[in-house]
Amino acid sequence: MKIQLEDILKNGVAEIESADDLKTLDDLRIKYLGKSGALTTILRGMKDVAPEQRREIGSLANSVRENIENALSQKLADLENAKLLADMEKEKVDITEPSKGVKRGALHPLTRFNNKFMEICVEMGFTVIQGPEVETDYYNFEALNVPKNHPARDMQDSFYITDNILMRTQTSNMQIRAMEKMKPPFKVVCPGRVYRNDSDSSHSPIFNQFEALVVDENIGLKDLMMMIKEILKRLYGENIKIRVRPSYFPFTEPSIEIDATCQMCHGKGCNLCKGTGFSEFFAAGVVNPKVLEMSGIDSKKYSGFAFGPGIDRSVMVTNKIPNIKYLFKNDLRFLKQMR
Numbered sequence: 001m002k003i004q005l006e007d008i009l010k011n012g013v014a015e016i017e018s019a020d021d022l023k024t025l026d027d028l029r030i031k032y033l034g035k036s037g038a039l040t041t042i043l044r045g046m047k048d049v050a051p052e053q054r055r056e057i058g059s060l061a062n063s064v065r066e067n068i069e070n071a072l073s074q075k076l077a078d079l080e081n082a083k084l085l086a087d088m089e090k091e092k093v094d095i096t097e098p099s100k101g102v103k104r105g106a107l108h109p110l111t112r113f114n115n116k117f118m119e120i121c122v123e124m125g126f127t128v129i130q131g132p133e134v135e136t137d138y139y140n141f142e143a144l145n146v147p148k149n150h151p152a153r154d155m156q157d158s159f160y161i162t163d164n165i166l167m168r169t170q171t172s173n174m175q176i177r178a179m180e181k182m183k184p185p186f187k188v189v190c191p192g193r194v195y196r197n198d199s200d201s202s203h204s205p206i207f208n209q210f211e212a213l214v215v216d217e218n219i220g221l222k223d224l225m226m227m228i229k230e231i232l233k234r235l236y237g238e239n240i241k242i243r244v245r246p247s248y249f250p251f252t253e254p255s256i257e258i259d260a261t262c263q264m265c266h267g268k269g270c271n272l273c274k275g276t277g278f279s280e281f282f283a284a285g286v287v288n289p290k291v292l293e294m295s296g297i298d299s300k301k302y303s304g305f306a307f308g309p310g311i312d313r314s315v316m317v318t319n320k321i322p323n324i325k326y327l328f329k330n331d332l333r334f335l336k337q338m339r
Contacts, residue, residue, distance in 0.1 A: 012064075033065065046058065106335075108335065109327065117311070118210075124230075126189040128189055129178055129189070133167060135167070135168040137166065140170070144251040145250040145294075171191065171209045175188070180295050180296055187213070187215075193207070193208055194208070194209050207310065208312050212306065215297065221286055224285075228242070228258055228282060239261075256284050258283075259278035262278055263317045264279070281314060283307070284308075285307075286304070286305050292304065
């Protein structure tokens, strides 16, 4: 067995040193160290070694394994370095050559949609506010009428940092901060990133929201609907159609969801809109009086409404993007198509 181990070391190191590509090197790793490799096969016969020789053979086997592993590591580093140098040489740029011109860049589709929506809101008298993405449980949930252990928290699977600190699940946290600091009447819009533990072709753990809040005297659902219709017309044109569905949010009462003509199929029916011709665009509702009171606003004198689209899904539908994750990959081949 001693002779076999010495042969394995000698032949193994020689073959590893002569390997000229990564696949060959990996095949050699399997050949000598794999579950059915030469060294493993030898070690299975240790039970047949005389007791007085087991220490010596065992020590030699460990040495053989260590030397082969070191040879593999060194050769892997050499091959990877050689590949890197070859790639660098292939992609080498001659800085003395005349410039071929610089291709003009473009804004990311998320930025374009966000800017357009913000411009519409500013034209309608809204103030843009931004705030922390790392938020306390109070501003993210409790002040929005979602106390601890409330079932609505299950709708927003959250990333907690501590028991009281989390990545915000909605930009509504800024609506609470605005109501605490601003004197009615006011109109604010809160764009920003939010975080939820949700991931599939139409959802991402990180996404963008754009929430608007209006607080004034004698306003309600009718005013909310008039504003949403106007915004959708400015976004998608006069021919846009909408429908309203009842919904539930702890911080608004009544709560609604607004569907608009699917921009993927323009109302004809497709997989995304499940053949209905409509896609979800807005969540909205009249601010719950309890939320107003918790923020220091007299709910007997003032009322309010809030609404907002999911920016990412709106961009996805408008641009006929099949998977929302394309928006976050920074792949130039994709982004060039979105110019």
